[in-house]
Amino acid sequence: MNNTPTSEEKSPPFIVIFTDLDGTLLDHDTYEWEAAKPALELCKHYGIPLIPVSSKTRAEIEVFQQKLGIMTPFISENGGGVYFPKSCYPEGPAGAVSEENLWKWSLGPSYGVLVKVLKEISDELGWVIRGFSEMTPEEISSYTGLDLETSHLAALREYDEPFIIVEPEEKDVIVFEKAAERRGFHITEGGRFYHIHGKKDKGEAVKRVILWYKRSQPRLISMALGDSPTDFSMLEQVDYPVLIRSTGHFPGLKDRIPGLKITDEMGPDGWNSAVLDISGQIISGGIP
Numbered sequence: 001m002n003n004t005p006t007s008e009e010k011s012p013p014f015i016v017i018f019t020d021l022d023g024t025l026l027d028h029d030t031y032e033w034e035a036a037k038p039a040l041e042l043c044k045h046y047g048i049p050l051i052p053v054s055s056k057t058r059a060e061i062e063v064f065q066q067k068l069g070i071m072t073p074f075i076s077e078n079g080g081g082v083y084f085p086k087s088c089y090p091e092g093p094a095g096a097v098s099e100e101n102l103w104k105w106s107l108g109p110s111y112g113v114l115v116k117v118l119k120e121i122s123d124e125l126g127w128v129i130r131g132f133s134e135m136t137p138e139e140i141s142s143y144t145g146l147d148l149e150t151s152h153l154a155a156l157r158e159y160d161e162p163f164i165i166v167e168p169e170e171k172d173v174i175v176f177e178k179a180a181e182r183r184g185f186h187i188t189e190g191g192r193f194y195h196i197h198g199k200k201d202k203g204e205a206v207k208r209v210i211l212w213y214k215r216s217q218p219r220l221i222s223m224a225l226g227d228s229p230t231d232f233s234m235l236e237q238v239d240y241p242v243l244i245r246s247t248g249h250f251p252g253l254k255d256r257i258p259g260l261k262i263t264d265e266m267g268p269d270g271w272n273s274a275v276l277d278i279s280g281q282i283i284s285g286g287i288p
């Protein structure tokens, strides 16, 4: 019997990390990521792509990537848009359209449709809803703690409308979710806002990016980190799912997502420990 490993088996695994930003890589309140620096350095050293998967807009994520000094594909607005930098991928993936310095897959319905549907649902239920489309940068800043410039970038939305429910105070959000489902849309709960978006979610976008990577990297090992229900579909798609501890409690999540690791620490501290631990073990050959 020939036990000689094939060239594919001999090549080291290719790790890809998908990460939520707010409350995960970034501190929920301060947006700092200082505590994650050791793990970020490890990613840079080993050429591990770090793919932001966020409710943030393209404009916000691009600025964040510049600050972090990374250039990788990224997923905006809860899976609505998938972007690939042209400087890294001159050809562009199949089905992507050119948009300035990026290639883009549009997975979500347009922003105008989302705003219209949100209004329809709130009228139907008699609820008072306030979405980003109605908020000034000052108001967005007051809810998020972002500076005005970043709040302006946060308002440049394409595929997802964040909103707050002003009234009623006592509410059953499932009623709202069902009204959205009937119209073919989804409501998810993020760290600060509810979001309305199309049927595509973070999980669908991550799945597509994994398939795209696997064509050139068959020994791909995927990891994802997130802290809130908007991240669960993404955690379901990867080999190593990590829930970053938060104030939220999610009973039964370990049954829904086999192999889920839950960090002891919150935000970037938890992120740092989980990435160092899992990547370190993969790199040293400890897993898989």
Ligand SMILES: [Mg+2]
Pocket: 020, 021, 022, 023, 024, 191, 226, 227, 228
């Ligand atoms: Mg989050």
